[in-house]
Amino acid sequence: MHAEYGGVVPELASRDHIRRVVPLLREALAQSGKRLDEVDAVAYTRGPGLSGALLVGCAFAEALAVAIDKPTIPVHHLEGHLLSPLLSSNPPTFPFVALLVSGGHTQLMHVARVGSYELLGESLDDAAGEAFDKTAKLLGLGYPGGPALASLAESGTAGRFKLPRPMINSGDLAFSFSGLKTAVLTAVRARELTPADKADLAAEFQEAVTEVLATKAVAACRQRRLSALVVAGGVGANRRLRERLDDAMAKIGGRVFYPALDLCTDNGAMIAFCGAQRLLQGETPRRGGAFAVRPRWPLNELR
Numbered sequence: 001m002h003a004e005y006g007g008v009v010p011e012l013a014s015r016d017h018i019r020r021v022v023p024l025l026r027e028a029l030a031q032s033g034k035r036l037d038e039v040d041a042v043a044y045t046r047g048p049g050l051s052g053a054l055l056v057g058c059a060f061a062e063a064l065a066v067a068i069d070k071p072t073i074p075v076h077h078l079e080g081h082l083l084s085p086l087l088s089s090n091p092p093t094f095p096f097v098a099l100l101v102s103g104g105h106t107q108l109m110h111v112a113r114v115g116s117y118e119l120l121g122e123s124l125d126d127a128a129g130e131a132f133d134k135t136a137k138l139l140g141l142g143y144p145g146g147p148a149l150a151s152l153a154e155s156g157t158a159g160r161f162k163l164p165r166p167m168i169n170s171g172d173l174a175f176s177f178s179g180l181k182t183a184v185l186t187a188v189r190a191r192e193l194t195p196a197d198k199a200d201l202a203a204e205f206q207e208a209v210t211e212v213l214a215t216k217a218v219a220a221c222r223q224r225r226l227s228a229l230v231v232a233g234g235v236g237a238n239r240r241l242r243e244r245l246d247d248a249m250a251k252i253g254g255r256v257f258y259p260a261l262d263l264c265t266d267n268g269a270m271i272a273f274c275g276a277q278r279l280l281q282g283e284t285p286r287r288g289g290a291f292a293v294r295p296r297w298p299l300n301e302l303r
């Protein structure tokens, strides 16, 4: 639906949410074999994100909660990603370092327990996923570009084109990816690229991004003397990133935990899971709350 526009069109997204949300609830109930009267509370994404799409989810969740006389639990989208590895059969134990790499965020967090998150470093400009998407667009690949660029990179050879490793030696845990995209643009403009050139450029781009991400993620673990690294967000699906992280963490006697592939990208299960954790922690959920979504919502303002 969004591909022909080269990115998400907010109005199309929210209208599509309206069409899908009721059938989706029916399907989820049918698949889980649960009835609505067995539901304890309704968790939903309060933010951050596109306000139109957030409002559809919020309005639906609040209305459903009134209809079944149950409370609601508004959840932070990134907290959903952070805790998603806990849904696996072999979950990490607290505390751990989390590398959050999505289309909107590139962050290293220290996670002491559910609800306790400290930002260690983040991107000063583009998110890693955004850099993948923009670079894919420059190479004429479709949207969403991340997976397309990654698969093109598989057939290319890194090193023939030379791209920078931004901020790799900055000594802190910050990232910057907009310069990388500009470097790709320069290469694209220099001459007509053959399909083989494009594959090599994609491979070099992927090497650059994953090298920086892996280096800083491991540095964060060393700094905090932690051996568990959790990876969350769509870019966490990247095969080369996983390979690098596994190698680098093994070298310091650590381990990397990934959510299952279908839980890496945006999904509702991680939001429901966050809500369930809140209930288990004895948080009192809201009743009859206002429709207050938060399109911009820094994770450190959670409490």
Ligand code: KG4
Pocket (backbone or CB within 6 Å): 101, 102, 103, 104, 105, 128, 129, 130, 132, 133, 144, 145, 146, 147, 150, 233, 234, 235, 236, 237, 238, 239, 264, 265, 266
């Ligand atoms: O977490 P997510 O599903 O959505 C949010 O941004 O919240 O992440 C989507 C991002 C997109 O930028 C997409 O291009 C990127 O994750 N992505 C990948 C891969 N799969 C998804 N980037 C690189 N390699 C992949 N295999």
Ligand code: ZN
Pocket (backbone or CB within 6 Å): 077, 081, 102, 103, 233, 234, 265, 266
């Ligand atoms: Zn996401």
